[in-house]
Each structure stands twice: as C-alpha cells, then as structure tokens.
Amino acid sequence: MKQIAVCIVDDNRELRNALEEIITMSDGYKCIATIATAEEAVVQIPILKPDVVLMDINLNSPENGIDVVRVLKPRIPDTNFMMCTVYEENEKIFEALSAGASGYILKKTDPARMLEAIRELYEGGAPMSSQIARKVVAAFQEQSIKNNNNSEELNILSNREKEILELLSKGLMYKEIASQTFLSPETVRKHVYHIYEKLHVTNRVAAVNKFYGR
Amino acid sequence: MKQIAVCIVDDNRELRNALEEIITMSDGYKCIATIATAEEAVVQIPILKPDVVLMDINLNSPENGIDVVRVLKPRIPDTNFMMCTVYEENEKIFEALSAGASGYILKKTDPARMLEAIRELYEGGAPMSSQIARKVVAAFQEQSIKNNNNSEELNILSNREKEILELLSKGLMYKEIASQTFLSPETVRKHVYHIYEKLHVTNRVAAVNKFYGR
DNA sequence: TAAAATATACCAGTTTGTGGTATTGCCAAA
DNA sequence: TTTGGCAATACCACAAACTGGTATATTTTA
Numbered sequence: 392m393k394q395i396a397v398c399i400v401d402d403n404r405e406l407r408n409a410l411e412e413i414i415t416m417s418d419g420y421k422c423i424a425t426i427a428t429a430e431e432a433v434v435q436i437p438i439l440k441p442d443v444v445l446m447d448i449n450l451n452s453p454e455n456g457i458d459v460v461r462v463l464k465p466r467i468p469d470t471n472f473m474m475c476t477v478y479e480e481n482e483k484i485f486e487a488l489s490a491g492a493s494g495y496i497l498k499k500t501d502p503a504r505m506l507e508a509i510r511e512l513y514e515g516g517a518p519m520s521s522q523i524a525r526k527v528v529a530a531f532q533e534q535s536i537k538n539n540n541n542s543e544e545l546n547i548l549s550n551r552e553k554e555i556l557e558l559l560s561k562g563l564m565y566k567e568i569a570s571q572t573f574l575s576p577e578t579v580r581k582h583v584y585h586i587y588e589k590l591h592v593t594n595r596v597a598a599v600n601k602f603y604g605r
Numbered sequence: 606m607k608q609i610a611v612c613i614v615d616d617n618r619e620l621r622n623a624l625e626e627i628i629t630m631s632d633g634y635k636c637i638a639t640i641a642t643a644e645e646a647v648v649q650i651p652i653l654k655p656d657v658v659l660m661d662i663n664l665n666s667p668e669n670g671i672d673v674v675r676v677l678k679p680r681i682p683d684t685n686f687m688m689c690t691v692y693e694e695n696e697k698i699f700e701a702l703s704a705g706a707s708g709y710i711l712k713k714t715d716p717a718r719m720l721e722a723i724r725e726l727y728e729g730g731a732p733m734s735s736q737i738a739r740k741v742v743a744a745f746q747e748q749s750i751k752n753n754n755n756s757e758e759l760n761i762l763s764n765r766e767k768e769i770l771e772l773l774s775k776g777l778m779y780k781e782i783a784s785q786t787f788l789s790p791e792t793v794r795k796h797v798y799h800i801y802e803k804l805h806v807t808n809r810v811a812a813v814n815k816f817y818g819r
Numbered sequence: 820t821a822a823a824a825t826a827t828a829c830c831a832g833t834t835t836g837t838g839g840t841a842t843t844g845c846c847a848a849a
Numbered sequence: 850t851t852t853g854g855c856a857a858t859a860c861c862a863c864a865a866a867c868t869g870g871t872a873t874a875t876t877t878t879a
C-alpha cells in the first residue's frame with residue numbers, strides 16, 4: 392500500500408508533534424513536513440506537493456488556514472486539504488469548503504478516526520462528521536430554494552414589467568430597452584417606476600436583487 | 606434510550622423484510638411500518654409520523670421516492686428521510702437532497718453502519734459515505750465559484766475596488782458607500798470609474814453582472 | 820525607482836428617479 | 850350597464866445620481 396504523504400500545518404507545537412507522531416507511527420502514512428506559519432505553508436507546500444494537508448484554521452498570523460487553502464488549492468489541485476480545527480461554526484465550515492478544502496474534522500477526533508479520514512480524503516472522499524455534513528446539506532438545500540423563486544413577488548409584476556425588468560437586469564439603458572420593445576423611453580421609465588413601487592426599492596440594482604434572489 | 610420509530614418504503618418485498626428484521630432485532634429501534642408504494646407512503650407516513658423514513662428511490666410507480674420526499678418533508682418536517690438506494694449518481698443525490706432528504710446511503714451498506722446512520726440522522730446528522738459527501742461538497746464549491754468569479758477578472762480589481770463593487774452590487778448610492786467606507790463620494794466615484802474601465806462596462810448593473818456571473 | 824493603488828476634487832453632460840397629467844382598452848363589481 | 854380600477858402607453862419637468870474626463874498627491878508595491 393502506497394504511503395500517503397501528509398503535511399501538518401498548525402501553530403501549536405505540541406499538537407503538531409502529537410499529530411506527527413500518530414502519522415509516523417502508522418503504516419501507510421508518512422509525515423513529510425510540519426509547518427507552523429501561513430507564510431511558510433504557502434511557500435513549502437507547493438514544493439512538497441503532499442497528498443494530504445492537515446490544516447489548522449487559527450494560525451495566529453494575518454493569514455489563517457482558510458486563506459492558505461484558497462491560495463494553494465488552485466496551484467496544486469491534486470493535494471487534498473483537510474481542515475482540522477476546534478471550530479464547528481457554520482461560517483468557518485462553508486468558508487473552508489468554498490476555499491477548496493475537501494474535508495473538515497474536529498481536533499478532538501480520535502487518532503484512529505483521524506487516520507481513516509486522511510485515507511478517505513486521499514481516496515476521493517470528503518470526510519466530515521455527519522453533524523457537519525448536515526450543515527453542508529442544509530446550505531445546499533437553501534441554495535436550491537433560492538433558485539426556485541418564491542412566486543409571491545414574482546406575480547405582483549405584470550408581464551410587461553417582468554419583461555422590462557429582465558432587460559434592465561442586463562444593464563441596458565432606457566433608450567436601449569425602448570428600442571428593443573418598440574416603446575417610448577418615457578413609457579419604459581414609467582414601467583420601471585411602477586416596478587420600484589411594487590418591489591419597494593429605489594434603483595435598478597436593488598430591484599434586480601429583490602426579484603432574482605441575490 | 607428512546608426507540609427510534611422507523612418506516613421502510615421499498616417496492617422489493619425481500620429487501621423490505623430484511624431491513625425490517627434488522628431494525629426490529631436491534632435495541633433502540635422499532636419498525637412501525639413497511640410500505641411498498643409511493644401512493645401508500647404519501648397517505649400513511651403523515652399519519653404515522655415516524656422519526657426516520659428509509660426511502661428507496663425506485664418504486665416502479667409513476668412517483669419515485671424523491672417525489673415522495675418532496676411532498677412529505679414540508680408536511681412533516683420533524684421526520685427525517687434517508688434515501689437508501691443502489692444509485693450513486695450525482696443527479697439523484699442532489700435531487701434527493703434538494704427535495705428534503707437529509708441522509709443518503711447505499712443499499713450495500715452493512716447492517717451495523719445502517720443502524721448507526723439511522724441514529725445519526727435521528728440526532729441531527731446527515732449520514733452519507735464520504736464519497737457521496739465529496740460530491741455534495743463539489744456541488745457546493747461549484748456554486749461558490751459561480752459567486753466568486755473566475756480569477757482572471759477577479760484579480761484585475763484592487764481590494765478597494767472589489768469592496769466598493771460589493772457595496773455597489775447591493776444597490777447603494779455613492780453617498781451611502783462613501784459613508785460606509787469613510788471615503789468621500791468623489792473618491793468612490795473614481796473607484797467606480799476604474800472598475801468600469803477594467804471590466805469594460807458603462808454602468809453598475811453591467812459591472813455587477815460581469816463580476817459576479819449573471 | 821517606477822508603476823499601481825488609493826484618495827480627493829472639479830467640470831460638463833447624460834441618465835435616472837420621482838411625480839404629475841392624459842388616453843386607451845379591458846375586466847370585474849356594483 | 851355603468852363605474853371604478855388597473856395595465857399599458859406616452860409626454861413633461863425637476864432634481865438627484867451617474868458617467869467620463871482631467872488634475873493632483875500620497876502610499877504601497879513590484
């Protein structure tokens with residue numbers, strides 16, 4: 392079995408050493424580096440190209456572990472990043488995953504499960520506790536809902552108004568909308584005026600945001 | 606320990622019986638119903654209000670298991686649905702999760718893990734294999750990418766410019782942006798001027814569209 | 820050090836936002 | 850059936866906001 396090359400990034404020396412020992416002691420894993428700072432991680436990791444990086448989020452430096460992932464993942468897409476942290480906050484989880492991390496486990500995870508997670512990550516999985524998975528799923532479900540625009544506000548606009556808002560949302564000027572719809576620019580303006588009234592907004596961007604979620 | 610009330614929906618009699626037996630034999634679980642058709646599921650499950658439903662996707666009837674979840678989840682949000690299927694296709698997974706399922710496991714999962722998954726689901730987790738989790742994460746990341754535009758055009762804007770474009774995209778006026786950023790409105794205007802130059806557009810809406818896809 | 824990025828200011832002209840008036844046609848309630 | 854309301858059309862006018870330039874100065878960074 393090929394050894395999985397792991398790199399540890401954590402500013403806490405004790406934890407770093409503890410993790411290193413666990414990995415070194417285990418068959419099928421090797422620890423090729425331990426790094427304490429974001430700056431060094433950004434420099435060293437692209438050179439080392441480990442299979443898996445265990446990345447702490449808090450690195451008491453201006454850049455945190457998530458920033459490091461954001462920078463590195465596009466450069467070395469074959470390396471998988473596992474966030475390894477004390478946080479279980481939604482915000483951090485989503486930020487980390489958006490940044491390109493593929494796994495997210497808590498520091499309190501026991502060594503055996505930790506090693507298993509590293510292997511899963513290496514084999515193309517996304518190890519995380521089912522609690523964290525639930526949060527990801529919830530976010531996923533929310534996004535699905537957003538696309539299914541709520542028909543309440545969709546139907547308060549007349550067809551003509553929807554048509555004009557659509558053109559407005561492309562960044563066209565009244566003039567341009569007018570010539571496309573064969574209306575007078577003044578009429579377009581009047582429609583827009585009503586659209587704003589109905590959506591309770593006072594400019595194009597806000598109207599577009601309100602009607603098409605975000 | 607409270608017994609978790611489970612309901613099984615599967616059109617295959619053998620599998621239904623096998624699952625029922627596993628659940629009935631295990632401490633902490635009880636099987637309160639086994640259902641073979643989508644039609645019966647839609648009728649019975651809201652009455653039974655089980656804690657967890659094991660839902661097969663293929664129910665050789667016009668409605669499949671995902672449709673059943675879509676109908677039932679809004680009616681009985683406290684019941685958690687676990688898709689239990691032979692498929693591991695992206696499409697089905699996302700469709701199921703969008704429909705309101707919280708767990709997704711494969712039929713080949715061994716009984717012990719299956720029971721564990723049921724409990725995790727009941728306790729608020731989203732059990733799924735780390736392979737499936739990876740697909741969900743990938744989908745999640747794609748959606749994030751859509752928001753965080755392709756790095757070409759993202760990086761031609763300075764941080765200040767990105768900050769101002771962000772506020773612009775909320776429909777704020779120069780004045781408002783100025784007071785939020787402690788800049789003079791004239792300075793804001795100048796930044797916007799540069800943003801338009803860089804993005805090759807001539808108004809806010811077009812700039813926002815260009816920078817944040819659509 | 821030279822090139823960006825950042826910040827401020829002013830000008831001229833254009834586009835919008837806001838509100839008003841007015842006509843036409845349609846649909847539903849009185 | 851008449852009346853009232855609303856969608857759609859169109860025009861006017863003022864003020865506010867925006868766009869496109871030009872200018873200048875400081876700070877950051879490559």
